[in-house]
Amino acid sequence: DGGITQSPKYLFRKEGQNVTLSCEQNLNHDAMYWYRQDPGQGLRLIYYSQIVNDFQKGDIAEGYSVSREKKESFPLTVTSAQKNPTAFYLCASSKRRTEAFFGQGTRLTVV
Amino acid sequence: DQQVKQNSPSLSVQEGRISILNCDYTNSMFDYFLWYKKYPAEGPTFLISISSIKDKNEDGRFTVFLNKSAKHLSLHIVPSQPGDSAVYFCAASHYNQGGKLIFGQGTELSVKP
Numbered sequence: 001d002g003g004i005t006q007s008p009k010y011l012f013r014k015e016g017q018n019v020t021l022s023c024e025q026n027l028n029h030d031a032m033y034w035y036r037q038d039p040g041q042g043l044r045l046i047y048y049s050q051i052v053n054d055f056q057k058g059d060i061a062e063g064y065s066v067s068r069e070k071k072e073s074f075p076l077t078v079t080s081a082q083k084n085p086t087a088f089y090l091c092a093s094s095k096r097r098t099e100a101f102f103g104q105g106t107r108l109t110v111v
Numbered sequence: 112d113q114q115v116k117q118n119s120p121s122l123s124v125q126e127g128r129i130s131i132l133n134c135d136y137t138n139s140m141f142d143y144f145l146w147y148k149k150y151p152a153e154g155p156t157f158l159i160s161i162s163s164i165k166d167k168n169e170d171g172r173f174t175v176f177l178n179k180s181a182k183h184l185s186l187h188i189v190p191s192q193p194g195d196s197a198v199y200f201c202a203a204s205h206y207n208q209g210g211k212l213i214f215g216q217g218t219e220l221s222v223k224p
Contacts, residue, residue: 006154031210040120042200042216043155050210058211090154097210099145102154 003027006091006103012111013078013085021076021106023091030096032074036060037088037105046089049074050096078108086110114138115203117215124222130188132218134201137182141203145212146175146186149198158199159186191222 004025013019025032031050035043045058049068063082068074074093078085086109094100116135124130132146142163147155161168161175161184168175174187188195198219202212 004154033211035214040216042115042117043202043214045211045213048211056211088152092154092212094210097143097204097206099157099160100212101157102147104154105152107152 004091004093004101004103006089006106008106009104011106011108013108014111016080018077018079019108021078021089021091021108023074023076023103024072025074025093025101026072027093027101028071029093029101030071031094031100032068033092033094033100034058034064034066034074034076035090035092037090043090046076112137113216114141115201115213115215117199117201117218119218120216121219121221124191124220126193126222126224127190130186130191130195130220130222132186132188132199132201132220134184134186134215135182136184136203138203138205138213139182140205140207141213142206143204143210144175144177144184145202145204146173147200147202147214148195149200149217151198155200188220191220193222193224196220196222 033048034046047066049055092100145160146158149155198217
């Protein structure tokens with residue numbers, strides 16, 4: 001089955017800890033994206049990548065880092081510099097200039 | 112700077128009637144618009160899209176209208192069904208930014224039997 005997979009579904013982080021969210025797609029899409037959703041708000045773009053080994057900051061990149069070493073994978077690291085990391089994180093992929101397909105999301109909670 | 116705005120956080124309609132969800136944008140460079148449907152704790156699913164060279168696109172019960180002069184688009188659902196109850200997001204992109212999507216805040220639609 002083709003699709004986009006995020007793991008884990010739930011993640012708990014201690015204060016000052018870095019955590020990495022996984023995103024894998026087998027749709028052969030060039031572009032991949034990370035969004036964050038907070039209660040009552042829309043989806044805000046964290047980082048995006050249009051091609052392997054290249055990525056750009058979105059609107060709220062501070063405190064996050066990404067890598068794009070393989071076409072299929074676009075992991076997101078939430079660093080200790082992110083002051084308010086509790087949120088629902090969504091990964092998406094697309095071919096150029098078409099609709100994006102989303103994963104099922106990761107709920108990150110700081111404990 | 113909110114480039115894509117959905118000013119109605121919620122909408123309630125009766126089953127069988129029309130649902131109209133609205134979206135406004137400020138960036139005249141946007142040339143591709145999409146609507147997504149989202150259930151709680153799940154990823155959004157794509158519904159329908161429209162290019163700026165068109166003013167209407169239909170897919171079954173869903174129709175998207177684009178008014179470029181007003182920088183406004185709307186999603187019509189006819190007839191509305193209880194299963195349509197979800198949060199609807201509009202999104203926009205433009206060619207110079209490689210297709211990244213900018214989303215509105217969402218409108219929660221409730222369709223009552």
